[in-house]
Amino acid sequence: MARPRQFDEAAVKSALRDVFWEHGYEGASYANIMTATGLNKGSLYASFGDKRALYQHAISDYALSHLAPGVAMLRDKSLTPQDRINNLMTTLVQAARTQQGRWGCLLCNAAIDQSPFDADVEKSVAEALSTLRKAIKLCVKDTTAEDKAELIWTAYFGGHVMVKAGFSKAVMRTHRAQVLSLFA
Amino acid sequence: MARPRQFDEAAVKSALRDVFWEHGYEGASYANIMTATGLNKGSLYASFGDKRALYQHAISDYALSHLAPGVAMLRDKSLTPQDRINNLMTTLVQAARTQQGRWGCLLCNAAIDQSPFDADVEKSVAEALSTLRKAIKLCVKDTTAEDKAELIWTAYFGGHVMVKAGFSKAVMRTHRAQVLSLFA
DNA sequence: ACGTTAATTGAACGTGTGGTCAAGAAGTGC
DNA sequence: GCACTTCTTGACCACACGTTCAATTAACGT
Numbered sequence: 001m002a003r004p005r006q007f008d009e010a011a012v013k014s015a016l017r018d019v020f021w022e023h024g025y026e027g028a029s030y031a032n033i034m035t036a037t038g039l040n041k042g043s044l045y046a047s048f049g050d051k052r053a054l055y056q057h058a059i060s061d062y063a064l065s066h067l068a069p070g071v072a073m074l075r076d077k078s079l080t081p082q083d084r085i086n087n088l089m090t091t092l093v094q095a096a097r098t099q100q101g102r103w104g105c106l107l108c109n110a111a112i113d114q115s116p117f118d119a120d121v122e123k124s125v126a127e128a129l130s131t132l133r134k135a136i137k138l139c140v141k142d143t144t145a146e147d148k149a150e151l152i153w154t155a156y157f158g159g160h161v162m163v164k165a166g167f168s169k170a171v172m173r174t175h176r177a178q179v180l181s182l183f184a
Numbered sequence: 185m186a187r188p189r190q191f192d193e194a195a196v197k198s199a200l201r202d203v204f205w206e207h208g209y210e211g212a213s214y215a216n217i218m219t220a221t222g223l224n225k226g227s228l229y230a231s232f233g234d235k236r237a238l239y240q241h242a243i244s245d246y247a248l249s250h251l252a253p254g255v256a257m258l259r260d261k262s263l264t265p266q267d268r269i270n271n272l273m274t275t276l277v278q279a280a281r282t283q284q285g286r287w288g289c290l291l292c293n294a295a296i297d298q299s300p301f302d303a304d305v306e307k308s309v310a311e312a313l314s315t316l317r318k319a320i321k322l323c324v325k326d327t328t329a330e331d332k333a334e335l336i337w338t339a340y341f342g343g344h345v346m347v348k349a350g351f352s353k354a355v356m357r358t359h360r361a362q363v364l365s366l367f368a
Numbered sequence: 369a370c371g372t373t374a375a376t377t378g379a380a381c382g383t384g385t386g387g388t389c390a391a392g393a394a395g396t397g398c
Numbered sequence: 399g400c401a402c403t404t405c406t407t408g409a410c411c412a413c414a415c416g417t418t419c420a421a422t423t424a425a426c427g428t
Contacts, residue, residue: 002403003395024297026210030386041387043406051386102300111349112296113208116286122350129349150355151335151362154342161341165295165313166306171334178335186373187425214416225417227376235416 012037013061020058021106025114059124062106067128074135081143082183085152089176092159096169104164108157145182155179196221197245204242205290209298243308246290251312258319265327266367273360276343280353288348292341329366339363
C-alpha cells in the first residue's frame with residue numbers, strides 16, 4: 001500500500017446517489033458529478049469505473065440508505081400494519097411540492113429511464129422493487145388488505161409519479177386515505 | 185403559397201411521438217428523430233421548432249392518439265364501470281414483457297424525466313394526468329369503488345413503472361385482479 | 369413559360385459529452 | 399532519507415450533440 005485515498009468513500013457514494021437521483025442518468029454530466037463528489041474524472045474512473053458503474057453504485061447506495069430503512073419500518077412489529085402503510089404513504093405527502101421530494105424515487109426513475117436499456121440496471125431495480133413488494137406483502141398478511149399487496153405496491157410508485165408530475169400534498173393526502181381505507 | 189410540404193404532418197407527429205416515447209427526451213437524438221420522421225434537421229426546425237417543441241408535439245399527439253381513446257372507453261356507458269377499469273388494467277398485462285409495451289406510458293415517462301425541468305412539459309403532463317384522474321373518478325361514481333378513484337389512478341401508473349421495470353404478465357394479472365376486487 | 373415563394377437539403381458551427389493519459393503529489397515501508 | 403507504489407490532477411481526445419444557414423429544389427400564381 002502506498003498513498004491512501006483522500007476521500008470518504010461513503011460520502012462520495014451518497015453524493016453520487018444524489019446527483020443521479022436529481023438529474024437522472026443522462027441528465028447528470030461529469031461536470032455535475034465532479035462538483036457533487038469533489039473528485040475529478042480521473043479519480044472517479046480509477047476508483048469506480050465508467051459512468052454506468054457510477055450509476056450502479058448510486059442505485060446500491062439508494063437501496064441501503066433509503067430502501068432498507070423503509071423495508072425495516074414495514075417489518076416493525078411495534079407498529080400496526082395500517083400504521084406502517086400509513087408511514088409509507090405519508091412519505092409521498094411530505095415529498096409533494098418540495099425540492100428534494102420532486103427528485104422522486106431513484107428506483108422509479110431508474111426503472112423508467114434506464115431499465116429498458118441497461119440489463120444490469122434492470123436487474124438491480126427489479127430486485128429492489130421486489131424487495132419492497134415482499135415487505136408490503138408480509139406487512140399486510142392477516143389483515144383485511146391481505147390480498148391487496150400488489151395494489152398498495154403500485155399505488156406507492158404511482159404516487160411517486162404524481163409527485164414528480166407536481167401534484168399537491170392535498171392530492172397525496174387523498175391518495176393516502178384511499179390506500180388506508182383498504183384496511184377498513 | 186408556393187412549394188407545399190412534402191410530408192404528412194400527422195405521420196411525422198406520430199413518428200415524433202414514438203421516438204420520444206421509446207427513448208425519452210434526452211435519449212432521443214436528432215439522428216433518431218431524422219430516421220423516424222424521414223425529415224432532416226432543417227425541415228424539423230422550420231416546421232416545428234427546436235427539440236423541446238418537438239417533444240411538446242409528441243406529448244400532444246400522445247394525448248390525442250392514446251389518452252383520449254382511453255378516456256372515451258372509461259366513459260363508455262355500454263360497459264359496466266368494472267369492465268372499463270378491467271380494460272384499463274388489461275393494457276398493462278398486455279404491455280408487460282413486450283417490446284413496445286416497455287416503452288411504458290409517454291406521460292409517465294415525461295413526468296419523470298422532464299416535468300421537474302421544463303415548466304411547459306410539467307403543465308401538459310399534469311393536465312393529461314388530471315384528465316385521466318377525472319375520467320376514472322366519473323367511471324367509479326356510484327359503485328363500491330367510488331371513494332377509490334385516486335387509488336386506481338396511481339395503481340395504473342405504478343403498474344406502468346413495473347412494466348418498464350420488466351415485471352411479468354403474471355404480476356400484472358395479479359395486480360389487475362386486486363384492482364378489480366375493489367368493486368367486490 | 370416564368371418569376372416568386374416556400375420547402376428541403378446537407379454541410380458547417382460551437383459546445384459539451386464521456387473517456388484517457390502522462391506528469392506530479394503524497395503517503396508507505398525499508 | 400530514499401525508493402516504491404498509489405492516488406490525484408488537469409489537460410487532452412474524439413465524437414455526438416443541438417442548432418444554423420446558404421444553396422438548391424419544386425410547386426404555385428399569373
